[in-house]
Amino acid sequence: MRILILPVFALLASCQITGGDAEPAQDAPMVSPILTSEDARDEYSYAQPEVARVTHVALDLALDFDAKTAGGTATLDILAADGADTVVLDSSGLEIASITDQEGMGLAFAVGATKEGMGEPITVKMGDARKLVVAYKTRSGAEALQWLAPAQTAGGKFPYLFSQGQPTLNRTWIPTQDSPGIRQTWEARITAPEPLTVVMSAARVGEPEAAGNGRRAFKFEMDKPVAPYLIAIAAGDLVFRDLGPRTGVWTEPAMIDRAAAELEDTEKMVAAAEKLYGPYRWGRYDMIVLPPSFPYGGMENPTLTFLTPTFLAGDKSLNGLVAHELAHSWSGNLVTNANWSDSWINEGVTSYFENRIMEALYGKQRAMQEAALQFDGMEEAIAENGADADITRLHLPKDADTPDGGASGIIYDKGAIFLRTMEQIVGRQKFDAWLMSWFDRHAFQPATSAMIVADLRENLIKGDAELEKKLMLDEWVYEPGIPSNVWRPDPQAFAAVDAAATAYGADGKIDAAAWQGWTTAERLRFMSRLPQQRSADQLAQLDSALGLSQEGNNEVLFAWLELALANRYDPAVPVAEDFLAQVGRRKFVAPLFKTLMEQGEWGQPIAKRIYAKTRKTYHSVTTGTVDKTLSGE
Numbered sequence: 260m261r262i263l264i265l266p267v268f269a270l271l272a273s274c275q276i277t278g279g280d281a282e283p284a285q286d287a288p289m290v291s292p293i294l295t296s297e298d299a300r301d302e303y304s305y306a307q308p309e310v311a312r313v314t315h316v317a318l319d320l321a322l323d324f325d326a327k328t329a330g331g332t333a334t335l336d337i338l339a340a341d342g343a344d345t346v347v348l349d350s351s352g353l354e355i356a357s358i359t360d361q362e363g364m365g366l367a368f369a370v371g372a373t374k375e376g377m378g379e380p381i382t383v384k385m386g387d388a389r390k391l392v393v394a395y396k397t398r399s400g401a402e403a404l405q406w407l408a409p410a411q412t413a414g415g416k417f418p419y420l421f422s423q424g425q426p427t428l429n430r431t432w433i434p435t436q437d438s439p440g441i442r443q444t445w446e447a448r449i450t451a452p453e454p455l456t457v458v459m460s461a462a463r464v465g466e467p468e469a470a471g472n473g474r475r476a477f478k479f480e481m482d483k484p485v486a487p488y489l490i491a492i493a494a495g496d497l498v499f500r501d502l503g504p505r506t507g508v509w510t511e512p513a514m515i516d517r518a519a520a521e522l523e524d525t526e527k528m529v530a531a532a533e534k535l536y537g538p539y540r541w542g543r544y545d546m547i548v549l550p551p552s553f554p555y556g557g558m559e560n561p562t563l564t565f566l567t568p569t570f571l572a573g574d575k576s577l578n579g580l581v582a583h584e585l586a587h588s589w590s591g592n593l594v595t596n597a598n599w600s601d602s603w604i605n606e607g608v609t610s611y612f613e614n615r616i617m618e619a620l621y622g623k624q625r626a627m628q629e630a631a632l633q634f635d636g637m638e639e640a641i642a643e644n645g646a647d648a649d650i651t652r653l654h655l656p657k658d659a660d661t662p663d664g665g666a667s668g669i670i671y672d673k674g675a676i677f678l679r680t681m682e683q684i685v686g687r688q689k690f691d692a693w694l695m696s697w698f699d700r701h702a703f704q705p706a707t708s709a710m711i712v713a714d715l716r717e718n719l720i721k722g723d724a725e726l727e728k729k730l731m732l733d734e735w736v737y738e739p740g741i742p743s744n745v746w747r748p749d750p751q752a753f754a755a756v757d758a759a760a761t762a763y764g765a766d767g768k769i770d771a772a773a774w775q776g777w778t779t780a781e782r783l784r785f786m787s788r789l790p791q792q793r794s795a796d797q798l799a800q801l802d803s804a805l806g807l808s809q810e811g812n813n814e815v816l817f818a819w820l821e822l823a824l825a826n827r828y829d830p831a832v833p834v835a836e837d838f839l840a841q842v843g844r845r846k847f848v849a850p851l852f853k854t855l856m857e858q859g860e861w862g863q864p865i866a867k868r869i870y871a872k873t874r875k876t877y878h879s880v881t882t883g884t885v886d887k888t889l890s891g892e
């Protein structure tokens with residue numbers, strides 16, 4: 260393994276991330292280089308990687324489900340510039356008992372002031388020590404962790420724990436440098452009470468061992484350097500089922516049949532992804548289907564994607580989610596945004612890649628419709644924010660204050676449409692060759708907008724002045740709004756559905772038979788194109804003709820509830836209440852509360868009444884957003 264250490268003064272002289280001359284070898288990835296450019300600097304971390312950085316984390320933790328804390332030690336390997344004697348770690352509420360060197364000699368450390376969204380720096384006087392042992396415990400309420408009571412699980416008998424690290428939450432349970440530009444290998448030994456099973460985003464080492472007091476120890480090892488937001492844990496009453504030679508799914512026993520059926524195409528997705536953009540470099544691709552309070556649709560934790568159960572529709576119609584999280588194994592986990600103002604490098608590239616996997620598995624028709632919905636998402640974000648709003652840039656300004664990456668219609672959808680536009684201009688073959696080589700050249704490295712633009716110039720445009728002009732790279736990456744060369748979806752993609760929505764708007768007739776034959780994408784498009792101001796009678800008709808209140812597809816159900824609540828439709832309230840009590844996914848929960856709050860005297864008391872009951876069942880990611888909505892912020 261080659262490691263590059265730059266003294267601090269070299270940092271100032273250089274203005275790009277230095278990858279050294281080492282080729283990123285496939286089986287022995289490099290530890291990512293020390294940050295050297297200002298646009299790579301992460302505003303959301305206290306770390307000073309140019310002085311000293313963590314290269315390896317070894318966790319030894321016990322899970323306490325009664326106290327809802329994890330505690331033990333984190334042993335950190337440090338790589339430091341010559342003469343450096345301090346290292347700065349990220350923390351958010353960690354209760355540090357001691358920090359020692361390898362021999363157990365105490366080291367002085369100072370915990371700085373806490374800043375909202377950042378936590379607090381821990382500055383360790385390490386002297387010559389290059390291995391630190393941090394003894395600590397998580398605070399109860401640590402934002403990354405959600406400790407579920409048995410009643411919040413499918414089985415109802417055992418407690419459950421899961422973590423969500425991205426973007427800046429892992430510092431609430433791991434004392435390390437929590438910045439996407441600082442990659443670390445890691446290992447863990449975790450104990451939990453029987454019969455709970457612990458899984459993590461890394462290879463399992465051996466079988467669980469008895470650890471005394473009715474507990475078992477589980478071991479894990481990640482030998483490839485990953486960004487620290489990708490360290491993840493879940494524990495509960497879990498079973499595993501193989502889906503293919505290197506794919507499988509974990510979930511509670513009551514969910515395993517449904518989960519395995521919905522995920523049956525996973526092995527084929529991995530093969531399709533490899534065929535598109537090169538080898539899958541992480542060994543196994545497993546997934547865990549979590550309880551419904553998981554705040555996201557999915558999270559691309561390496562070797563173990565975390566999934567919401569709300570994507571289980573019974574017909575694989577929402578499995579684009581799996582293609583998406585799988586695609587992150589290249590865009591995000593292999594090549595990682597150096598900081599969160601370049602989230603589009605993770606999410607936009609992934610949303611494009613997702614669509615290509617969907618095309619390979621299910622054909623052009625489904626992929627085109629899903630791409631057309633991405634186009635709609637982009638246009639909606641522009642319409643909502645204005646074509647000159649800062650937030651509509653792919654590369655977000657440093658002061659944008661959006662560690663979440665900004666508006667999804669921009670980061671995900673505009674990002675994806677940018678890649679699609681380039682594909683259309685240069686041709687699929689040439690574009691795919693470039694994208695595969697981008698992943699290869701930057702494997703296990705952080706990336707910035709400046710780097711991807713430079714790479715496109717060097718390896719795709721190669722001095723072709725006409726192509727340079729056609730691509731409009733700088734407009735796409737740095738300017739707000741939508742550049743004039745934008746790819747547009749085939750107008751036929753939704754021709755029939757749009758005609759049906761127009762007809763319904765004109766004469767109120769609902770073609771229930773046509774609806775029955777539509778894909779999920781078509782139904783969602785219909786819901787977005789029908790007139791959005793509806794009377795109670797009209798909503799009752801829609802509901803009875805299409806069975807919307809009993810809809811089993813959560814995306815369609817959510818679209819219905821949005822429409823119904825925005826029109827103050829009383830019969831939808833109990834359905835919404837049930838949904839909000841079952842599901843904690845922020846993408847569903849936050850907009851429904853927002854819609855209710857926008858409905859003044861009608862909606863606000865309903866929102867407050869429901870939230871008073873459901874708040875305690877949500878993960879901090881979801882309450883963080885909904886708290887603001889309800890307090891009128």
Ligand code: BES
Binds near residue numbers: 554559580584663664
């Ligand atoms: N990495 C994201 C989730 C995320 C983004 C967590 C930003 C924290 C901060 C994940 O890959 C994702 O995009 N999930 C989407 C899936 C969808 C686009 C298919 C989601 O959760 O809805």
Ligand code: ZN
Binds near residue numbers: 583605
């Ligand atoms: Zn994503």
